[in-house]
Amino acid sequence: MLQTAERGASKSKKAPHKKYLEAFRIMLQTRVFEEKLASLYRGGMITGGVYLGKGQEAVSVACGLFLQKGDVFAPLIRDQAGRSAFGEPLLDVARTYLGSRQGPMRGRDGNIHRGCPKAGQLAMISHLGAMISVVVGKLLAKRMKGEKGFVGLTTIGEGGMQTGATHEGMNIAAVERVPLVVVATNNHYAYSTPNDRQFGCADLVDRAKGYGYEGSSVDGTDLAACLEVISAAVKRARAGRPPQLVVASTLRLAGHGEHDDASYVTDDIRREPFAQDALQRTEQFILEQELMDREALQQMRVEIAAEVDEAVATAQQEDTPVGSEEDWCAISTRELADQIP
Amino acid sequence: MLQTAERGASKSKKAPHKKYLEAFRIMLQTRVFEEKLASLYRGGMITGGVYLGKGQEAVSVACGLFLQKGDVFAPLIRDQAGRSAFGEPLLDVARTYLGSRQGPMRGRDGNIHRGCPKAGQLAMISHLGAMISVVVGKLLAKRMKGEKGFVGLTTIGEGGMQTGATHEGMNIAAVERVPLVVVATNNHYAYSTPNDRQFGCADLVDRAKGYGYEGSSVDGTDLAACLEVISAAVKRARAGRPPQLVVASTLRLAGHGEHDDASYVTDDIRREPFAQDALQRTEQFILEQELMDREALQQMRVEIAAEVDEAVATAQQEDTPVGSEEDWCAISTRELADQIP
């Protein structure tokens, strides 16, 4: 992955951030992959919902890019880019969406509920805000075990910021002074609900002070800014500063899920600066600044298409789970499983 | 009540707030009454806990004093003064603590869990923060019904501010733009837990901005300041300004409950300015400024002692509830009560 990006970049000027092209490639891959998922969904090949991160690839990729082995990442529903940047194989995603029994969730859970906690990536539960305190617990435990230099990063939407769990989780992180970064993306809609029915403050970054966090804002359509602001927040958390709140501004450029046509998004909002497509902006910048040429870009697209197709094709060939072979035991201590007639 | 205060004040200079002496009388009555409750508790005459507001009478009284008929008041455990100021009869309190079947809770609930929603005073549930959204609902409904000029006021501790319910309730009030005042008293302990294990921010009033509230701080040991700041907040809410957050600073001058000797309160904290006794300060000010003379004060004490004794004596003579005569039906629609064998 990285290689291609550097190859593309080789004939070029200096990117505004050393990970700029690496980030771009992941963003592009995310877009291509998600379009594929959407088309599979439209074709009736996916059961359940499909949730895309279109419009927030820049923020999301930055969330994953600065984390290292030993860090904790708790992504949410629009974080395909961040997950890939953190190292989640595309095949895991395809397997989860397509219900392969070889996927990390083995058909037990689907779509965006996947994760691999052993690799540091938590599997979200749907209840928004619930993962924040779980990350706090991971970080607290790492400190207790004597680990050093780790951080945790989790994402939340402007709607999810209004849950009690988010509040309790953000506050307890400050009390425990764990190295946590919360990246809140205000994409101006929570499902169909606009900001004015979600919160009453002028800017969600104003919450930072009330929790004892350091707060920063970023234009979520500007990849360079996202890389800079989020990497700085990660660095500060890693260095032992208080927890960090980054609030990014974007527009969700898809439906809430692929079942949703988002017809409630107003034209006025579509004309706002935050409604720009981060991927397009990035690509334009790359071409303008000649960080890559059109040919390299085209080649990257071809490679990505192949990667995506391969992941999907592999997952599609795999077996789906079989009810009669399933291990119907919810707990790991098998001898304590209740024998209910 | 008011009469006496005015009588005492008649020979005197001008008080720093027109309700100063009225407030003082309630504070004094609260102190005397709570001491009586404590002594009943020590004498084994009260079942369950006794929770006192010692040290926060000034903030609490101000919470009740500026509310009118049609307003909503949701007090918490240290708000005896505020409840009295709002109009709760002492007899209700005595009856609740002593388990009279004539009390507003008829023995079903005790101590500080009392209330009389029809009179605008909600009966708290224990789960901290849960009452905030209930007040929001009352206010929303009043608006829907076309009522005008009302406000709601609720109190919370610095510990209670960390619950998810507080967050959701405060936020939804801002979204609904209801005329709510939240008075948060930071008395530096939540039960035994000091501030540094409750929150990580420098000052809880910094939360105001993050909710879209107007915030103010006040020295909770200074009655004049409490009257001024809280009356102003109530006035602003009533006038249609955004919800108000007032953060008062005090020290709890009793145990969490009377079962608790509060030996965890450090000497350092006891020497802080916020550790002053608001009642003592008020009394001293009154004498210094000659708002009342010693004689009037003494007479007030005598009157109050009589009021308190009468309430307690009355409640003590009343019957307690009888299990076999109790109406064991949790719902009002009797025909839908489940007939469980």
Add this chain to the structure above:
Amino acid sequence: MSVTYLEAIREAQTYLLREDKRVFIYGQDIAGKFGGAFKATKGLAEQFPGRVLNTPISEDAMVGTAIGAAMEGMRPIVEMQFADFSSIALNQILNNAGTQYWRTQVPCPITIRLPSGGTKGSGPFHSQSMEGIYSHYPGLVVLTPATVEDAYTMLIDAVAIDDPVIYCEHKYLYYHLKADALPKDRLPIGKARVVRPGRDLSIVTNSAMVHEALAVAQQFSADGIEIEVVDLRSVKPLDTDTVLASVARTGRLLCVGEAFPWGGVTAEVIARVTTEGFHLLDAAPARINAKDTPIPYHPNLWSEHRPNAKTIAAKVRQVLAE
């Protein structure tokens, strides 16, 4: 013309908003043109301005606000986006709404709509049936309409009740169930209904499982075995009399539920029948519930996790063989 279960819920709300100005609806994404994750309030915000309100993602505060409004004389309907998210509001529901009248004698007429139950591909957090939890605590009325007609009349009745009502609507039935028209009559809340008479065995069930039970009864009928199917409709209060009368006729009892197997509706029904009607039983009672794991996402697993016609039929045979 026909009306689906979902449309019946929408029609009931239209009726309520029109007829009772104390009614308003409060929930996530229910307003605007959007009209809710399942479109149960589609069009209502436009038709009744200011009375269908979007809320923040704050289930605890949604219910708390509804409680306050109800105490002030309103009749709020709260829509949870999925029943599963009511876990966030559970404290307000059990400890505030459920105790309010008993503590203060002020009634708390809120209706909480819980889009409940499994559909394929919905997974552990969008498929739950929570009626067992809400019925366990005092102070609530808990309803599980299984038909288009009941979806309509029971929602209207729920809002009229002066106490908190948990109205569990089944998502699988939203589109799968159709009736010719809205009902003219109603069976009162608190009464179970014998939806199919029989003589050999009683299946007592509720919500979507009523239809699985009917399908099984149909099958057995071909072999001359007549299964009586009782739709509980209301799980609290639970109409023990109707259940006992059915068992008196058949002598055999199978309880079917979609919820988790420990406790819940099926255990309660069996406890009532065996404590109050022990001698009516000619054979051991039986029950069948979902499996004791989270609800799986994949359709292959999901259809095995919940009771289905095959597993119900097997149980029926077992009870009949005794």
Add this chain to the structure above:
Amino acid sequence: MSVTYLEAIREAQTYLLREDKRVFIYGQDIAGKFGGAFKATKGLAEQFPGRVLNTPISEDAMVGTAIGAAMEGMRPIVEMQFADFSSIALNQILNNAGTQYWRTQVPCPITIRLPSGGTKGSGPFHSQSMEGIYSHYPGLVVLTPATVEDAYTMLIDAVAIDDPVIYCEHKYLYYHLKADALPKDRLPIGKARVVRPGRDLSIVTNSAMVHEALAVAQQFSADGIEIEVVDLRSVKPLDTDTVLASVARTGRLLCVGEAFPWGGVTAEVIARVTTEGFHLLDAAPARINAKDTPIPYHPNLWSEHRPNAKTIAAKVRQVLAE
């Protein structure tokens, strides 16, 4: 020397902190000299610095944090100040802890201590018994120790279990129950215990009600009626075998529980016995629970709300008369 039920809980935690460095305790007011609302951790913060941590009033985050720590290899014990406040953490407990292993195959060994049950004067929000709610959902082990010995060994065992455990300790037993010494032996988790042999009727119960049942059994013994008392100890898993064996001996079953009457442990036990051991019963099973209202504050009401020796004895007579 003697040891109370509460001291046994403290001793178990002392043992755990000493023997297993993965253990830490997380809760409100449990640290410092204070040592918890009930003093269950008194002295432990000083003895084990950094391992007994006060939390903000944030039950959801307390449990979330414990889940994260457990997934990272620790063995957190969460103390709820009262079981009743766990309603705030219910979502984390049911939907996060309870599903974690099944979804991700990463075990989630947290132990949540719930000071449960009624004591006089505690009222609706400091008296609840929530084992029925937690047992209903998959993924949790739910324990209700009724003796000093079990309080000790079951807490130690709970922390050793690789899954989330809800440990319901009864507040009434804290000081009322004493043993001579800490136990040497233990009965494994998942096994019920016949605490009093009998032949005429089995009372199956748990937690504080075990002692009410024993008192009643004692009374009847004077009249030559021998009641067998089974202490479930663990309500999930539930040891159906031991219960059935007891009913096989006595032919009669009375289930006694302190929780609310709809559903819960008593309904589940009756459902199991009647579905699996119908023919063992010579008479209808019976149950007695608390009343279906919030738990009253006043001792006169409280003592009538919960099952007591008088009401249990009346039920016993009724079952014996059949």
